[in-house]
């Protein structure tokens with residue numbers, strides 16, 4: 001595991017390689033299922049367009065992003081962990097909302113995604129990036145005040161999803177917050193339901209798990225949250241879940 005890469009002007013000069021000496025292996029599900037979205041060298045070029053991300057979310061990107069940010073605070077205080085990069089301006093806005101003494105760390109398994117994020121963000125000593133696997137973080141217990149998981153869980157096979165949630169619970173401090181935004185089972189007569197079902201069957205095979213189970217189902221039994229608050233959006237197709245450890 002590497003040490004965090006601070007986002008400074010110098011670090012920006014270190015792109016293309018981001019100086020990640022101990023490259024972690026790419027998880028099998030990313031290579032076999034999501035290679036076209038994240039792993040392929042052209043993926044970033046294709047998907048790093050806000051209108052496209054917004055289209056994929058039926059025009060809800062801004063609303064979902066803003067709900068996630070609002071749940072983290074205004075401004076955002078303390079130490080925040082964003083697990084996995086995302087296309088669009090979520091992290092830019094997260095950074096802009098950080099209080100002056102706040103800290104943000106972004107962990108992603110793919111150097112190409114870290115590199116893309118680094119290119120999007122202005123230099124900022126409050127922000128660090130780290131190559132890491134969400135299912136086995138190297139961070140110490142209770143290191144963060146809050147953790148953000150934005151549309152990550154639906155892409156992970158169940159054992160990885162369970163491990164990711166267990167790690168999020170482990171690294172957030174007692175009383176700290178985990179903010180999750182992801183898919184949810186839509187209302188029975190939701191007009192997008194047949195389309196999303198077909199998309200999941202064809203392209204996102206693990207996402208259907210979030211239609212069959214509440215996220216609570218994947219949480220670690222040994223470390224249950226102190227409280228949970230779920231809100232659904234867009235006819236139930238999306239959810240925002242706030243867990244307090």
Ligand SMILES: C[S@@+](CC[C@H](N)C(=O)[O-])C[C@H]1O[C@@H](n2cnc3c(N)ncnc32)[C@H](O)[C@@H]1O
Nearest residue numbers: 038084085086087108109110113133134151152
């Ligand atoms: C957050 S998810 C989906 C984001 C959403 N489609 C978007 O861009 O708005 C995509 C990211 O998750 C990362 N990722 C997937 N599995 C991971 C894991 N086990 N550990 C860390 N990052 C992971 C991928 O590398 C990718 O950058």
